[in-house]
Amino acid sequence: MNETATPSTPAPESVASDGAQPQPAPPSPPLTTLVLVRHAVTAQTGPMLSGRTPGVPLSDDGRAQAAALADRMKGLPVAAVYASPIERTTETAAAIAEHHALIVRALPGVLEADYGDWTGGKLTELARTDLWKTVQRAPSRARFPGGESLAEMQARMVDALERVVADHAGEMVVVVSHADPIKAAIAHYTGIHLDLFQRIVVSPASVTAFQLSAHGAALVKCNDTGALDELVPARPDERPDEQKEGSSA
Numbered sequence: 001m002n003e004t005a006t007p008s009t010p011a012p013e014s015v016a017s018d019g020a021q022p023q024p025a026p027p028s029p030p031l032t033t034l035v036l037v038r039h040a041v042t043a044q045t046g047p048m049l050s051g052r053t054p055g056v057p058l059s060d061d062g063r064a065q066a067a068a069l070a071d072r073m074k075g076l077p078v079a080a081v082y083a084s085p086i087e088r089t090t091e092t093a094a095a096i097a098e099h100h101a102l103i104v105r106a107l108p109g110v111l112e113a114d115y116g117d118w119t120g121g122k123l124t125e126l127a128r129t130d131l132w133k134t135v136q137r138a139p140s141r142a143r144f145p146g147g148e149s150l151a152e153m154q155a156r157m158v159d160a161l162e163r164v165v166a167d168h169a170g171e172m173v174v175v176v177s178h179a180d181p182i183k184a185a186i187a188h189y190t191g192i193h194l195d196l197f198q199r200i201v202v203s204p205a206s207v208t209a210f211q212l213s214a215h216g217a218a219l220v221k222c223n224d225t226g227a228l229d230e231l232v233p234a235r236p237d238e239r240p241d242e243q244k245e246g247s248s249a
Contacts (some may be wrong), residue, residue: 023176029171029214033231034161035076035221036185037176039088040065041229045204049126050088051112051119055083057087065205066095072228073207074099079171082164084178092205093176105134116147140194154184154194157167161185165212172231189217208214 040062046048058066066077069092078100083093085106093104103200118126126132135142136152157177164173177185179202187197188209201223209221209231221231 018167031213032169033172033210033220033233034165034210035073035078035172035174035231036161036182036210036211037069037092037184037205038179038202038204039134039176040069040086040087040091040205042204047122047124048056049115049118049121049123051115052086053120054086060089062088062204063091067209069205070095070099073174076228076231077172077233078102078174079168080105080164080203081176082110083173083176084108084111084181086111087175089178092202093174096174106240107160107164107175109156109163110175110181112178113153114144114147114148115178116144118147133234138195139197150180150184150196152179154188158188159179172233186219186222190219200219 004216015108023088040058042050042056042062043059044056045059045062051054063086064229078096078097079103081093081097082105083089085108090226095103117122131142131144139150161175166176182195182202183200184194184209186200186202187194189212192200203223203225205225207228208219209224211218211220221228
């Protein structure tokens with residue numbers, strides 16, 4: 001072999017035998033914008049683990065939060081609003097849906113974690129238990145007495161969200177849920193192990209948004225309590241050429 005390599009000649013662009021031009025690349029799969037919203041506050045938010053306890057509506061502060069959240073979201077092209085089927089999430093979702101003339105669809109798969117015997121407990125007392133240490137340090141190994149494991153919660157949350165995304169390809173859809181399920185969903189879609197999900201913060205009435213397609217997921221908002229103008233889709237004539245062609249750097 002010679003020490004000096006001979007530059008290779010680029011292969012000519014393939015052309016169909018009949019001289020026709022190559023077919024354009026197929027269009028990119030549609031992007032679905034999944035907007036995850038944590039419910040606004042109740043009288044129990046903070047001191048107690050409400051879990052799935054019925055009869056815990058939004059407080060006065062929570063209703064004001066929900067109204068402000070709905071106002072922030074009124075300019076978004078929301079196609080559907082789903083909610084965990086308990087009071088605080090349904091009330092928050094109703095405030096959002098009203099601006100878009102939509103009904104709230106119940107979505108049991110995004111319910112709060114089943115905390116079992118911990119439901120209704122004071123957080124200051126629960127924090128003294130050995131299980132609390134597991135929940136904080138190795139949540140993938142935590143199972144609540146008489147309830148579900150955090151791994152089970154994550155699995156059914158993601159399954160419910162994937163079904164919603166499949167039903168609303170190319171649209172924007174809102175799902176109102178709870179802190180732990182939303183944190184678990186963020187961990188899943190960003191490739192973070194469940195054991196690290198306690199590093200994620202999801203505040204009451206906050207917005208977390210993903211853009212999802214067959215090619216993957218992108219986190220575009222996380223725990224956001226400010227303006228949401230960036231979620232309004234650009235008009236075709238406003239998009240960069242790369243987005244029009246479905247390519248990326």
